[in-house]
Amino acid sequence: MARIVMKFGGTSMAGTERIRRVANIVRKQQAAGHEVAVVVSAMAGETDRLVNFCREANPLYDPAEYDVVVASGEQVTSGLLALTLQAMGCKARSWLGWQVPIRTVEAHAKARVEAIEADAMIAAMAGGEIAVVPGFQGISADGRVTTLGRGGSDTSAVAVAAALGADRCDIYTDVDGVYTTDPRIVARARKLKAVTYEEMLELASVGAKVLQTRSVGLAMKEGVRVQVLSSFVDDDATPADELPGTMIVSEEEMEQLLKDGEMERQLVTGIAHDKNEAKVILTRVPDKPGAVANIFGPLAQASINVDMIIQNVGRDKGETDVTFTVPQADLARAQALLEDRRGEIGFNRIITDSKVAKISVVGVGMKSHAGVASTMFKALADRGINIQAITTSEIKVSVLIDEDETELAVRVLHSAYGLDADDEAA
8 A cells, every 4th residue: 555645737627527537536546545645736727817816906916915816726626626536435625735734934926835744634544535635835934825836736746745755746737747858749759657856857947848847856855756647548547556657766766777677778868948048148248257247146136047158259359248048038127137237237239039949958868978969969960950059967958049940959859869769659
């Protein structure tokens, strides 16, 4: 018997029919002898609807009251799922964030889970009760409802799994696992049996939409084994225990899977893409100590994340061009802020381009093998795809290219690293 946390996203909870399907999946896990807790998101589109209500009521809304409103979406789905499970003959109850309690710190609308006091929930589960927990919410030190920010239900699920000492956290979504790349772009993309926390963190941070980055970081910190699988399965489908999706595991567990022959070692795990980047070029910046700090200090203070950075070779007049990327949503704000600081920074012109995309090659195998970057650069060059910027980490190489060449680049790289599935498996 295992203790399992199951998390279902908004598309899985969108309406009574889908909630009934979810309840059936949950019921089967308990019938197999497992202790089960379920974390749910609001129905698809509901959080956006609630956010709009807040904006209509008061454009300068109080974040604490905003949290009260937007947290209600998950409260509805947790109650409905508990009711549906009860109708199926299961013992079930909902546990709101303040009832567990899930204690949080920091700001409203972007709180962070500090501790979960799960003793009462553990006792109820041991007695055969299914615990249903609304994701995305908790309680502050002063007793106010808090929310964890958009996508926070994945983080809730991992945090609950850590507090319960769960054997694993199953995150059910609208895909059946983590693929070598987006199957909508590459039909021969392969589903991965397992990836490491580190690889999943990199994939999530560079555009893979399967898991929220913060949830992967928490799973890595707490050692929670996470499985990604689909909730859109037939009622008579094989249970998750027997037909798993993709496991997110430690490097040690991955090494054991390789040793046991359950996995084949891959130099590159996957190819990710992100079209939400924008490029900024500042021309003729003074080439002197402190010049770069004058650019990126104000951006950091404004909470604008900077990704790729290139400082070009200096000009004869002690000047240089500085190129970097920011999220597309922050481009206008970044441009206005830099214009205000023109005199302090000393640049000549700002040139921006929002029609760019970041393509990333990720794989823990890069740590011990050379040539990954050169393979990437040659494959793109052979297809006439120009690289505008480059950034690397120990297990990732990312390049910036023209947005119109995104799909071509992903397909070319997927083939270049031998990730295409065999015809039989595709």
